[in-house]
Amino acid sequence: MMPLGSISDPVYNEPSRISATDRFFLLLIRDKRDLPFVHLTLRITLVLGISAVLLYMPFVTGWVWGVIAAVYLVANNFIFKGPFGLMLHCTSHRAFFRKEYDFMNHYLPWVIGPLFGQTPETYYSHHIGMHHPENNMPEDESSTMGFQRDSLRGFSRYLGSFLFAGVYHLATYFVRKNRKKLLIRSVRGEFLFIAMCVGLCFVNWPATLVVFIIPFVISRIIMMLGNWAQHAFICPSDPSNPYKNSITCINTKYNHKCWNDGYHISHHVKPSMHWTEHPHYFRKTLDEYAANDAIVFDGIHFLHVFAWLMTKRYDLLARHFVNLGDKYRDEAEVVAFLKGRTRRIAA
Numbered sequence: 001m002m003p004l005g006s007i008s009d010p011v012y013n014e015p016s017r018i019s020a021t022d023r024f025f026l027l028l029i030r031d032k033r034d035l036p037f038v039h040l041t042l043r044i045t046l047v048l049g050i051s052a053v054l055l056y057m058p059f060v061t062g063w064v065w066g067v068i069a070a071v072y073l074v075a076n077n078f079i080f081k082g083p084f085g086l087m088l089h090c091t092s093h094r095a096f097f098r099k100e101y102d103f104m105n106h107y108l109p110w111v112i113g114p115l116f117g118q119t120p121e122t123y124y125s126h127h128i129g130m131h132h133p134e135n136n137m138p139e140d141e142s143s144t145m146g147f148q149r150d151s152l153r154g155f156s157r158y159l160g161s162f163l164f165a166g167v168y169h170l171a172t173y174f175v176r177k178n179r180k181k182l183l184i185r186s187v188r189g190e191f192l193f194i195a196m197c198v199g200l201c202f203v204n205w206p207a208t209l210v211v212f213i214i215p216f217v218i219s220r221i222i223m224m225l226g227n228w229a230q231h232a233f234i235c236p237s238d239p240s241n242p243y244k245n246s247i248t249c250i251n252t253k254y255n256h257k258c259w260n261d262g263y264h265i266s267h268h269v270k271p272s273m274h275w276t277e278h279p280h281y282f283r284k285t286l287d288e289y290a291a292n293d294a295i296v297f298d299g300i301h302f303l304h305v306f307a308w309l310m311t312k313r314y315d316l317l318a319r320h321f322v323n324l325g326d327k328y329r330d331e332a333e334v335v336a337f338l339k340g341r342t343r344r345i346a347a
Contacts, residue, residue: 001323001331002298007283009255009262012276030098033276037087037096041112044084047075048115055207056200069210076116076215081222084116086258090275092124109189117216119193122167125186130173132271136231136245141169142224145239149232149342150309159224166220229302230264232309233295233341242268243292247305248282250322254301262301265294290325295341298322314338 012033018026025038051072054060060068088108097104110120126142134140142162147154161169167190174183193216200208235244242265249255249262261267263278266285273281282289289296297305297320308316318334328334 001318001321001328001334003326004286004296004322004324005251005298007279008251009260009279010276011279012274028097028101028104030095031274033274034090034094034096037091040080040083040087041108044080044112044115048072048080048112051075052115052207052211055211056204065206069206072210073214077218081116081215081219082254082258084112085118085219085222086261088113088118088123089127089261090259092128093272094274114193114196114212115215117212117214117219119216120189121185122170122189125174125182125189126166126170129179129182129186130170131227132268135240135242135268136234137240139173141166141173142227144228144231145234145345148344149228149234150312150314150339152310154344155225155228155310158228159221162224163217163220225306226302229306229309232305233338234345235293235341236343236345239345241292243289243294247295247297248289249297249301249305250279250282251298252301254303265289265296286324290327293327293337294324295338296322296324309342 022035022038025035026032029035029038051068054068055065055072091105091108095102095105096108109118109124113120113123131140131142134143136143136145138145144158147158149155167187170186171183174180174186193212197208197212197216200212230247231245233245233247235241238244246264246268248265252262255262259275260278261275263282266273266278266281270281288294297317300320304320305317308314314335315331317338318331321328321331321334321338323334328337
């Protein structure tokens with residue numbers, strides 16, 4: 001348990017100098033604060049795009065192919081996956097390119113996204129079309145409410161349902177809500193990706209496995225792991241309250257790498273808030289956090305939260321818990337509070 005101290009998470013600072021190249025990019029994008037997204041997109045395109053093409057080339061064989069495949073998998077899953085996934089998240093909420101260049105907004109979901117196993121527009125449909133409107137409540141097909149959230153068995157059921165029936169559940173949700181456009185976008189993207197992988201397996205199945213299929217499986221697992229941790233602590237008497245069904249993680253390198261994704265409470269309070277604004281908003285609304293018994297962790301991120309829940313290390317969670325308003329006398333009280341928030345809630 002710790003008091004709230006200073007916050008080191010990234011905010012926007014006006015650069016003293018802007019290169020000619022960046023001035024050009026600023027003409028294309030809607031928000032100057034998203035310039036780092038341009039640089040990330042270019043790096044991914046060069047590193048993963050070129051590597052992916054080489055893996056399909058018939059003249060690349062033997063140990064050279066193996067080295068390129070290893071570089072691709074490491075770069076994809078350990079260097080770029082988090083930053084790209086959260087860039088896709090940010091640009092789903094706030095369009096990346098200006099209206100006159102709207103066609104360029106398809107580049108991330110349709111060209112780069114499949115390299116990470118992100119089926120085109122399915123993420124947008126799920127996240128913007130269902131998760132935020134339903135706010136982790138029972139109508140949300142990815143809701144964590146119905147599971148014991150410190151249980152590996154519970155998470156296994158949750159993950160299995162998403163892996164094998166996620167698109168079906170998403171489609172039935174859009175049918176219930178009569179949202180035909182989102183239904184088409186989600187199903188179209190999923191099936192086009194599957195058809196592409198099947199077709200490319202006939203061309204070069206090892207390359208398809210490395211370039212598309214392995215990243216796809218890892219992405220699905222990571223997304224559900226993240227959503228589980230973000231919505232692991234839910235107040236049973238007020239489960240629709242974002243302050244009481246989400247968490248916030250501050251002062252972590254993850255926020256620098258993944259665009260302040262740790263601020264999940266304020267993201268649900270104001271989904272369209274720019275990623276650089278969250279630390280300021282958190283400071284400005286501390287009274288709301290304290291009044292709502294919001295759960296804030298300092299120095300850890302969602303992977304820590306998930307791992308310590310699965311191993312029931314509430315002592316470690318309590319150690320990083322921020323005691324807003326000095327409500328808790330000791331870590332034993334914090335542990336009891338956290339355990340009460342992870343119990344299964346019947347719909």
